[in-house]
Amino acid sequence: MGFLAPEDGVHALDLCAGEACDLPVFGVAVRYPAGHVVPQHKHPYGHLIHADRGLLRVEAESGQWLVPPTAAVWLRSGVAHRLVAPVGLQAHGLFVREDICSHFPTADCVVHVSALLRELIMALARAGNQTQSTKRMRLLGALLIEEVLAQPVLPLHLPWPTGGAESQMQHVCQTLLDDPGDGSTASEWADRLAMGEKTFHRRFLQSTGMTFGKWRQQLRLMSSLTPLMQGIPITQVALASGYDSHSAYTTAFSKQFGQPPSTFAANS
Template sequence: MGFSSPENGGHALDLSTKDTCGLPVFGVAVRYPAGHIVPLHKHAYGHLIYANHGLLRVEAESGQWLVPPTAAVWLRSGVAHRLVAPVALQACGLFVREDVCPRLPERDCVVHVSGLLRELIMALAQADHTTIPSKRIHLLGELLVEELHTQPALPLHLPWPTGDAGNPVQHVCQALLDNPGDSATAVEWADRLAMGDKTFHRRFLQSTGMTFGKWRQQLRLMSSLTLLMQGIPITQVALASGYDSHSAYSTAFSKQFGRPPSVFAANL
């Protein structure tokens, strides 16, 4: 990830050995406790972030991503980002040289992690870079790039409002992020911000690229993944996420992720 585990003081990892290894792809593996935050940072490499256990939140100017063990976040080189571990997790970060990046997604996104891609990520993240890289490590990196290129993007992105810190839409989004179950309507938010209903809807769409209702639903569903991974009963997850019932939540979850929350929870 570019940062050490909290047990080592939370300082930046020394990537100097890896930087000079000559590999097109190299990686690190890190453990984070629940609630740990890796501060804003960036890399001169394309960056693939994967949590093989737990759930990781990746925050950047362009948006936020929640990453379950079946997915990974791809970030272009130079993209500043922060990492938040809502639950204890093991994470792997792979770094891809810029000359290789053109073969990978042009936008920051979440991609599906196939069984093969997972094994490649784990092998590269745990590889010993203190010795001269072997032909096997080079080939694993090449295969990872090919496999990553074929993976579909997933709907786990939450666009963050554009503009400066004074944008009132950022205040609304941060409040909802802190409390996804907040039931305040768009009209109520407009009243709080002393603006008209139509103005609020227009500014929200301009700032995020999504309507208020769609954005809030996306937030609620993404946030609910954390609760599911903690083993909380689905009915409680539904209510905490702002849904009136188990069925309403399950319907929305299935439409968004292609499977009901019971199936998602059973495969954790």
């Protein structure tokens, strides 16, 4: 059971086996080539997404997540999302029945993946294997719920402005997403949008829930994870991400992720 072949340009999910078993938690697994994109879609289930390598990008109306192999994204049922695989990877998707979702986080988020949680995700992703007993899969699903709740929520979410009224803020965010090193100040953005600087700050905070400075720093740090995993020198990553120096980038990275970029790169 899994995604239909991405090389054939097909993006639908084959969930028949899991649905037929009536398991509270079931899963699928698929290998995606580098650069593969799964167009926006949604499921009538809660959805836990994990990739075995690289950085899987998950995009939804409420925000974007960059997910390393040590983390997984939790999405509530019915949340439309798009997947982007910058490198070749295997994705594991778990689906949680709506009546079970109350046991999971109440908001879309990224959770740490412990060694035990990783093994549970991989085992449940094989739920369509007829050699697996239903009793065993139910027990694994129950243990997975407990293990997810024991994991810390990670700061890998980038809130995104929603609604037509926020089109100006969406333009700002998209421009910065395309070029995280863009050094335009809030005052410069306000001038471009023909509004006062205080108005710009107020509208940005209202539409994203974060200040402009904090949002941009979050974007820069999240965007820097991919080149770090590709082995690009830290100083080069720092400058491309809009930081003035290696030390300034390292300080911000360590504060955000709890480890210096050198450690993250070595463990990737």
